[in-house]
Amino acid sequence: MSTGPTILHADLDAFYASVEQLLEPALRGRPVAVGGSARGGVVLAASYEAKVHGVAGGMPGWRAAQLCPGLTFVRGSFHRYQGFADEVMRILGDVTPLVQRISIDEAFLDVSGSTHLFGPPAAIGALIRERVRSEVGLPISVGAARTKHLAKVASQVAKPDGLLVVEPDGEREFLEPLPVGLLWGVGPVTERRLAERGIHTIGDLARTDRATMERFLGRATGSFLHALAHNEDPRRVATSTRARSVGAQSALGRRTASPELVREVLGHLAERVAGRLRAKGRAGRTVTVRVRFPAMRSVTRSHTLSAPVSATLTITEVAERLAWQAIADQEQRSVEVTLLGISVSNLTRQEAVQLELPLPPPDPWRPGSPTGAARWALDRSMDAVRDRFGRSAVGYLPVTLGRRAGVPEEFRELAEREL
DNA sequence: TCTGGGGTCCTAGGACCC
DNA sequence: TCTGGGGTCCTAGGACCC
Numbered sequence: 001m002s003t004g005p006t007i008l009h010a011d012l013d014a015f016y017a018s019v020e021q022l023l024e025p026a027l028r029g030r031p032v033a034v035g036g037s038a039r040g041g042v043v044l045a046a047s048y049e050a051k052v053h054g055v056a057g058g059m060p061g062w063r064a065a066q067l068c069p070g071l072t073f074v075r076g077s078f079h080r081y082q083g084f085a086d087e088v089m090r091i092l093g094d095v096t097p098l099v100q101r102i103s104i105d106e107a108f109l110d111v112s113g114s115t116h117l118f119g120p121p122a123a124i125g126a127l128i129r130e131r132v133r134s135e136v137g138l139p140i141s142v143g144a145a146r147t148k149h150l151a152k153v154a155s156q157v158a159k160p161d162g163l164l165v166v167e168p169d170g171e172r173e174f175l176e177p178l179p180v181g182l183l184w185g186v187g188p189v190t191e192r193r194l195a196e197r198g199i200h201t202i203g204d205l206a207r208t209d210r211a212t213m214e215r216f217l218g219r220a221t222g223s224f225l226h227a228l229a230h231n232e233d234p235r236r237v238a239t240s241t242r243a244r245s246v247g248a249q250s251a252l253g254r255r256t257a258s259p260e261l262v263r264e265v266l267g268h269l270a271e272r273v274a275g276r277l278r279a280k281g282r283a284g285r286t287v288t289v290r291v292r293f294p295a296m297r298s299v300t301r302s303h304t305l306s307a308p309v310s311a312t313l314t315i316t317e318v319a320e321r322l323a324w325q326a327i328a329d330q331e332q333r334s335v336e337v338t339l340l341g342i343s344v345s346n347l348t349r350q351e352a353v354q355l356e357l358p359l360p361p362p363d364p365w366r367p368g369s370p371t372g373a374a375r376w377a378l379d380r381s382m383d384a385v386r387d388r389f390g391r392s393a394v395g396y397l398p399v400t401l402g403r404r405a406g407v408p409e410e411f412r413e414l415a416e417r418e419l
Numbered sequence: 420t421c422t423g424g425g426g427t428c429c430t431a432g433g434a435c436c437c
Numbered sequence: 438t439c440t441g442g443g444g445t446c447c448t449a450g451g452a453c454c455c
Contacts, residue, residue, distance in 0.1 A: 015455095035423080042423050057455085060422045103455050185428095187453050220429055221452090244427070251423060286447085296422070302448060341424090407423055415425045415455095 005121050005144040005165050006112040009151035010092060010128055012085070013139040013160045015105040016045035019084050020074050022137045031068050034076045035407065036061030044076065044411070048160045078410035082417065084136060091131050095124055101419050106155075108148050125163045145171070149228060153182050171231050176203035183228050190217065190225075205229035242347075246284070248272040248416075249341025251406045254294060257327050257335045263316075266323060269342045270316040271395055276416060277344060278376075278383055283308035284344035287315060289322040292339035293330070301326045308348050311375035312396060315344065 012018065016034040021027045027047075033055060035044035043064045046055040053068035065071055085104045092099050095118060098110035111124050118124045125142035132140045139161040143154025146168055157178070158164035166174050180202055181191045193216060199205050205213075206229035214222030248269045255261055266289075277283055285308050292298035301322040309315060319342045327335050385394045 040420080040422090044423070058423075060420075062420050063422085066420090105455080185453065189452060218430065247425070249424060254421090288448095294421090298450095300449060304447060338421095339423090343426090412424065415423090417425095 003146065003168055004112075005146055005151075005167060006110060006115070007145060007148050007151045008109040008111055008121060008125060008128075009143045009148065009155040010088075010107055010109065010125075011141050011143075011152075011155045011159070012088060012105040012132075013141055014045060014047050014051070015085070015138075016076060016081060017047035017050070018138050019077065019081055021047060022084075023077060023080070024074075027072060027074070031055065031071045033061070033064050033071055033073050035073075035411075036064065037073050038062060038065035038071075042407075044407070076408065076411065078408060078414045081414060084138065087136050088132050088138065088140065091135065092128065094131075095128060104414075104417075104419065108151065122163070122165045125165065129161075129163060147231075149184060150175075150231065152184060153178070156182055175206075175229070175231060176201065178202045180205055180225075183225065185221065185224060185228075190221065193217065202229050243280070243282075244347060245343050245345035246273055246276050246280070246282070246347070247288075247341060247343030248412075249290060249339060251339045252337060254336050254338055257337045262323055262327075262337075262340070263320060265340045266319045266342060267316050267396060269340065270319055271312050272412075272416075273342050273344055274310055274312040274315050274379065275383060275386070277310040277347075278350065278379060281350045282347045283310035283350040284348070285309070285346040286344065287318040287322065288343045288345065289319050289326065290339070290341035290343070291323055291326040291337055292341075294336055294338055296338075298339070299326050299329070304346065308346070308350070309344075310350055310379075311372075312379050313375050315342065316396075 017032045020032055020034060029049065030047070031050035031053065032047040033043045033045070033050055036042050038061055041061045043055060043057060043059045043061055045057050046064070050064070050068050050071055053071075055064045055068050055071065061073065081104065088105075089099065089101060089107060092107055092109055096109050096111050096114045098113070099107050101107040111118075111121055114124060115121070118127060121144040125144055128142055129140055132138055141155045141158045141161060142163045143151045143156070143158055143166070144164070145151040145154050145166040150166055150171065153175070154164045154166050178201060180186050180194050180199060183202065186194075194200070194205065197208075197216070199208060205225060210223060210226040213226055216222075217225065250265055250269060252261075252265065285306075286302055286304045287309075288300055288302035290298055290300050303318055303322055305318070323340065327337070382394050
């Protein structure tokens, strides 16, 4: 049992934007936004030169342009990112087999068994950074500490392009002055709630009694943060858990919710979701639909079926019914929607012979449509055609969807990729 | 000028069961 | 006379992360 700072957190800096600067030398040293434009859309990633002006991921493009004159918008080379990230992960794997990848561009490493080969954690961190820089060409920050959580905080503090080792006897001193927002699980809302009580730093948080925190943050969050502020690491960062849901959504701009639009969008989303479920050999009992209205007001409606489903048409039908429930609840004659989404949860393994039950009697059940196993078999054969000839080769819906708001197809494909 | 897409987890109320 | 207590599932909303 090691007591040294043997957990490393390695995190590529402004990953998408750094790749763009690597691919296009003219962008180096300049503020870059991946995604969006000065007229609209959303920024998916920003280079550090843009971040110093306040540009951040998730920000509307027009706002980013306002904050940072001279910002260059690039569309994004989404088909390239996975390869660069995989290269980096391969380098991490050279240091230790104990690598836990937690997203496309970051991973935890347990290097307790590697120090006899590569030296102390600080040397290992430096080696990783040097190799990633020289062999891939990207900046990466590394934090080292006794626990995963603390290592992650350290890498955030080390950014950009830095290395920070927190020695065990310096942990309290390190955490004390840091803003609470650096803790995993403290977002803007929690940060504001804490600030209202005069709690700004992790030190402030550690001095607050647990009961108070649980009262205004909820039991789980309160006790969790209490433990973190005292540098206990109660939550295991989950290792390779199975997906609990599969979903897809699509921003639409601002469109009137016509039957044609709803059917077409939900049909495409169901095709994506159901296809991914079948590819994983899974199916789910709960179908959830999200409908977003102007001003970011969104509602969800869900329905749990008696048996798991993964057939495109079945998911489409349930989703359509749920979406109209949500829209009808708005009590307006003409309803505008800005986003539709479908998610399937309550997942189980898809058995070879699928018993996809018809919906209960009150549901609109199309008399002529193939049911249950027949639908699933039909989907499987269309999956096979798509595997050979591409996604658009065959489907239930004509690809007539007009120009929609939203991100390039390659971004969705990157996002839905398994790590 | 009007906000992406993929997820996870927590909370709270109600239904239902024993 | 007038209503326990615990557990589980479902639904809806929301915070958060990358």
